[in-house]
Amino acid sequence: xLDGMTKRFFQxxxxxEMQKKLKYNPDDMFVLLVVEPASPSGSSTSSSNGSGSPGVxxxxxxSYIGERETLSLLEPGTEGFCYVASMVVAPSWRRxxxxxxxxxxxxxxxAAWDERQLLLHVYPENESALALYGQAGFEVLRQQSKxxxxxxxxxxxxx
Ligand SMILES: CC(C)(COP(=O)(O)OP(=O)(O)OC[C@H]1O[C@@H](n2cnc3c(N)ncnc32)[C@H](O)[C@@H]1OP(=O)(O)O)[C@@H](O)C(=O)NCCC(=O)NCCS
Numbered sequence: 001x002l003d004g005m006t007k008r009f010f011q012x013x014x015x016x017e018m019q020k021k022l023k024y025n026p027d028d029m030f031v032l033l034v035v036e037p038a039s040p041s042g043s044s045t046s047s048s049n050g051s052g053s054p055g056v057x058x059x060x061x062x063s064y065i066g067e068r069e070t071l072s073l074l075e076p077g078t079e080g081f082c083y084v085a086s087m088v089v090a091p092s093w094r095r096x097x098x099x100x101x102x103x104x105x106x107x108x109x110x111a112a113w114d115e116r117q118l119l120l121h122v123y124p125e126n127e128s129a130l131a132l133y134g135q136a137g138f139e140v141l142r143q144q145s146k147x148x149x150x151x152x153x154x155x156x157x158x159x
Contacts, residue, residue: 021061025063025064025065029063029064030061030062030064031061031062031109032059032060032061033059033060033062033102033105033109034056034058034059035056035057035098035101036055036056036057037055037057037093057089057090057093057098058087058093058099058101058102059086059087059088059102060085060086060088060099060102060103060105060106061084061085061086062082062084062106062110063085064080064081064083064115065083070119070154073141073154074117081118081119082109082110082115082118082119083118083119083120084103084106084118084119084120087099087103094128099132100132100135100136103132103133103136104136107157111159116158116159117156117158118156118157119141119154119155120133120155121144121152121154121155122155123151123152124151124153138157139155139156140154140155141154141155141156142154
């Protein structure tokens with residue numbers, strides 16, 4: 001459990017990250033997708049996952065960005081790409097298809113923006129995430145190692 005000050009710090013950090021994303025993304029090209037468990041009747045649920053966010057058991061962000069280092073690896077002339085970040089599913093809801101559903105929704109969001117690919121970074125030791133993305137059709141573009149930074153794997157799915 002986070003103490004009050006740590007929590008406020010993280011909330012402030014999250015807020016400033018979110019503000020940056022909204023500032024640097026073209027209009028309407030940033031979405032936060034959430035997944036909620038289906039209620040038995042099939043209507044929207046109000047069940048609680050114990051986190052204070054009723055119903056939400058997983059989230060992911062999708063944005064359109066023009067990060068130069070990654071652009072240099074893509075087809076010449078590409079000006080930007082859809083990027084998946086901050087994927088997480090509540091521990092007690094894992095292995096029930098929530099993340100796969102979020103990725104499918106992320107793909108739909110990108111397609112609605114007339115984009116034909118999704119990219120993401122994952123740490124090489126994150127075996128569950130690597131398995132998730134591999135299963136969803138993502139392929140490794142490259143492993144990125146930089147001084148003073150954790151090695152990350154860049155993955156891409158095109159359609
Ligand atoms: C990675 C994570 C998002 C997966 O969420 P999830 O809802 O459990 O994933 P799904 O149930 O949709 O799994 C879809 C497929 O991914 C693969 N997969 C997911 N978790 C796996 C695990 N722990 N081990 C092996 N394969 C796994 C499987 O192929 C799975 O299909 P299957 O269950 O039919 O075998 C979740 O474990 C999580 O939140 N981890 C902590 C945060 C994190 O690492 N985020 C990724 C940052 S890049």
